[in-house]
Amino acid sequence: MKNFKNFILDLDGVLYLLNTPIPGGREFVAFLRERGQNIAFLSNNTFLTRAEYTEKLNKMGISARAEEIVTSAFVAARYLSQLQPLARVYVIGETGLKQEMVHSGLRVVTRGSADFVVVGLDRKFTFQKMKKALTLLMQGAQFIGTNPDPTYPTHDGLLPGAGAIIASIEVCSGKKAHVVGKPFPFILNFLLELRGFVPEETVIIGDRLDTDIALGNNCGVFSVLVLTGIAREEDVEKATVRPNLVVKNLFEFQEILS
């Protein structure tokens, strides 16, 4: 345990639930800072930009810098700008996703042709948007998905997630999206390279077996499941995806590390 230098933390279900901080998160990040550990925040969520996530965390008393935050929107934008600088992108998603595209120098278009169709969670998704995506894909645009999450948890219950929107477009177009987010290794490999983290010295902490823990296991990164979000103790027994460690909350993990 003592050899770990890098800690990658998921956000929803680990540090907060929507806008409510989860007890132990602030203390855990402060504990890591005190020890001079490297920290990264990794989320599939595309509602906000990196700057906005930084602000959200800081308001909760959790110290974070924008360079430490990696979202599937940020990774998709960086990836596309490397593939084709100044590309035209048609985005199905919310402001966080569109802003990251613009920050990476891509041109977000609503009319005419596009080089890429980028799809994330869009709470204003319509038949018209699906049709536009279909048309562009038939014209040869490349299909990128932010994350495959089937649902998104809120206090009002589950919302359909980005994965559901991506799937609808896959069905009508007959094309498979290249999905960059968790649990696909692309996002974690991107983060490891960006920060110069060695997998053997790195821990990933998350609340979902099917994304966070599967991702850690896929990339040779030590995986820690924290039971403050989606996964429950009984899920761990049934699951085929096994975390390296299960903790009730971040207080418990902090104790183990100290």
Ligand SMILES: [Mg+2]
């Ligand atoms: Mg989570």
